[in-house]
Amino acid sequence: MKFTVLGLVLGLSLALVGCTDEKKPSTQQVAGDIPAGKAFAERECKGCHGLDGKGAAPAIPHLAAQREHYLIAALDAYKDGKRTHAALKDMAKQMTEADVRNISAFYARLPPVASAPEKNAQQGSPYEQGKTLAAACAKCHGEDGNSQSPGTPGLAGQQPRYFVTALQEYLAGERKKSPMHPMLPGLSRFDMENLALYFASQTPVKRPAPSSGDAVAGEPLTAVCGGCHGSHGVSTDTATPSLAGQDAQYLLDAIKAYRTTRKRESMRVYVTGLSDKDIENIAAYYSVQAAKASEKGQTIVKDLTDKCARCHSADVDNPAMAVPKINGQDRDYLVMALRAYRDDRRESTTMHKMSLPYGDSIIESVASFYASQPAK
Ligand code: HEC
Ligand code: HEC
Ligand code: HEC
Ligand code: HEC
Structure with a gap:
């Protein structure tokens, strides 16, 4: 009896593994159809992300020139409920694999959005x-x-x-x-x-x-x-x-x-x-005990962004990990995303939680830093 149950469980998990293994490469190997992606964007995404991939309002992310495999991963994350934005979740659920591929191919190949220096001007540290x-x-x-x-x-x-x-x-x-x-x-x-x-x-x-x-x-x-x-x-x-x-x-x-x-x-x-x-x-x-400073505020933003560069540097694209480009991203969106990691509202496979035990004021500075970097 035990053997049967075990066999069943093993069989089931193997089937699940097999299923995900099949799904991922098929999304990545077949090239997206850019004109089809554009037509889809025209119908469904333009109002918020534009046809130029620029967020139409603060806190809507730019998609232009974003890495294709990250866009696919992000849409899958909405589909699977790993990311919880209600509107995106509903839209992603309606999309076929081909839609996801096409739309990602379309946005990834647009030229990056020019950053708005006055808006992102580095606030004082x-x-x-x-x-x-x-x-x-x-x-x-x-x-x-x-x-x-x-x-x-x-x-x-x-x-x-x-x-x-x-x-x-x-x-x-x-x-x-x-x-x-x-x-x-x-x-x-x-x-x-x-x-x-x-x-x-x-x-x-x-x-x-x-x-x-x-x-x-x-x-x-x-x-x-x-x-x-x-x-x-x-x-x-x-x-x-x-x-x-x-x-x-x-x-x-x-x-x-x-x-x-x-x-x-x-x-x-x-x-x-x-x-x-x-x-x-x-x-x-x-x-009379010896005390010491508990933070290094003078360099805290630089120390943090040095750590982030390991994954987010514009020149590093790790094919095994869907890392988004964040240089030149919308500032309000970055603030929102970083708070979501900190407050456990967005699942993170990485060290975000560990590197961001900080208050909103530091999060805003980090966001300003990235928003003011030229996008590539
Ligand atoms: C009503 C406005 C709206 C519409 C329409 C919309 N989006 Fe979004 N999109 C957003 C917002 C807001 C976010 C950020 C949500 C969050 O915090 O997860 C977002 C996030 C995304 C992300 C994640 C970006 C990142 O950097 O992680 C992708 C990919 C995306 N949208 C693609 C699409 C596609 C494709 C369509 C059309 C099918 C679409 N969106 C339609 C508002 C919209
Ligand atoms: C007029 C004198 C005075 C000024 C000005 C003053 N403080 Fe205080 N502060 C005190 C005293 C006295 C206490 C202890 C009160 C008590 O017993 O709770 C204290 C306590 C504190 C504590 C609690 C420390 C602990 O270990 O719990 C903090 C934090 C603090 N002050 C911050 C500030 C900040 C920030 C400013 C400037 C914006 C400021 N204080 C201005 C006199 C002052
Ligand atoms: C279970 C953890 C814990 C233990 C054990 C503990 N403390 Fe505290 N202590 C705290 C926390 C948390 C605070 C801050 C509370 C607050 O916000 O008022 C605090 C505050 C204090 C403060 C106020 C500091 C200031 O700057 O105003 C003093 C003094 C203090 N503790 C002394 C002691 C002494 C002496 C002992 C042992 C006899 C002790 N504590 C044991 C957790 C602890
Ligand atoms: C180990 C690699 C790694 C490190 C280090 C890292 N990140 Fe990330 N980051 C990722 C990955 C992978 C994603 C996308 C998947 C996810 O949501 O976890 C991401 C997503 C993000 C996003 C969301 C962007 C979007 O478009 O939604 C922001 C913002 C971000 N990271 C900022 C940072 C900051 C700031 C630091 C440094 C404090 C940092 N990251 C450190 C790998 C990393």
Whole structure:
């Protein structure tokens, strides 16, 4: 009985493999009929993609000069439901294999769309924008985020996602109102991300030992903290704050705040059992640990696009992998696609998810970079 079931399953999967094997080469080997593709485009695609392959409105991708095998793969992905755009899915389902081949041959052979430099003009880098905004914070948080007045946290090297969360907690009233931050409501989400990137990229300076608290007595008490806050308080998780090199008075206040005003159960459970003396010692310990920058915001966009070039460089066409050309693509479409990868709304066989753990402000810069490259 078992053998029969196994045989059935094996037979079935072999049949499936056989089926896909047959289908793929047939789409790629038979040359597309360009006039037929053009006629089809005239009827079905022109309104959005034009007969010149230029997206008719922002966020509609250019198809002109796109790689033929990528166009075929993309239409198959809509057909199979791997890509979920409703209109495209319906259209792709209606198309025969020959239609897909013909239309792909037609669009792939059109000359590339000329890019619109004024629209795609590189927005200032997220880091530089953060730096400009950070001038308003220097009075209290210090030059480059190295604070000097007791009770005011250092921001240099702080993890960027945590940083944005912290600002939102002040805005939402989930943290005690401080004398600071009347300017917070005026900051956009982008501003916050840019500030976070700027401060994360600054080098924290070493703090002198605080006048109260015993760092040696504090160390063993931090054994339980390291799992989240990192070894010696240097966090490696973008959403968890670094504690190393932080102002001791601020650490003290913050830890106590989790017993009262700050509503974070995940933190509260670890600090409720601590005595005031313990907290003072923990604060002393963390404040003298060596800290470091958590991002390299100065070069982050270039570092990222260097990685993307491995697959997306205009000169590399890997026949085994349907990689789209993205130089000169519509900027809004690129933003949309990158967000879809990041948020798991578009299936990706590649490293997109890994290379884009970032906020919208970096995604927009990467998109601007590619949109402003000449298409080939
Ligand atoms: C109503 C407007 C509209 C029409 C009509 C339309 N498209 Fe699209 N097309 C879009 C939009 C919007 C996207 C981006 C969808 C997404 O995010 O997946 C897209 C994406 C695509 C893609 C994927 C491009 C890429 O870079 O991944 C291909 C290929 C495509 N369309 C081909 C066609 C073809 C062929 C037709 C005609 C049969 C057609 N489209 C008709 C709006 C349209
Ligand atoms: C008037 C002084 C002052 C100014 C100006 C100021 N801050 Fe603050 N900031 C503080 C103080 C004090 C705290 C600690 C409040 C508390 O106990 O929660 C703080 C806390 C923070 C925190 C939380 C840090 C952490 O580790 O949780 C962030 C993030 C922050 N500020 C960002 C900024 C930014 C960005 C600006 C400039 C746009 C700014 N601050 C301007 C005084 C200031
Ligand atoms: C399960 C993971 C976890 C553990 C264990 C943990 N923390 Fe935290 N801690 C967090 C997270 C997440 C935050 C940010 C919470 C928020 O947004 O307010 C945080 C925030 C803090 C802050 C505020 C930092 C700032 O800049 O305002 C301090 C101080 C802190 N933790 C100290 C400790 C200490 C001391 C221990 C050990 C006794 C500890 N934590 C254990 C996850 C943890
Ligand atoms: C390992 C090769 C590889 C790397 C590295 C890579 N990509 Fe891709 N990329 C692909 C492939 C293959 C596709 C098409 C299939 C898919 O959706 O996964 C794609 C699709 C895309 C698309 C969608 C384009 C369209 O027309 O829909 C964008 C945008 C993109 N990549 C940007 C990037 C960026 C930005 C990076 C660097 C942070 C990057 N990629 C790194 C292989 C790669």
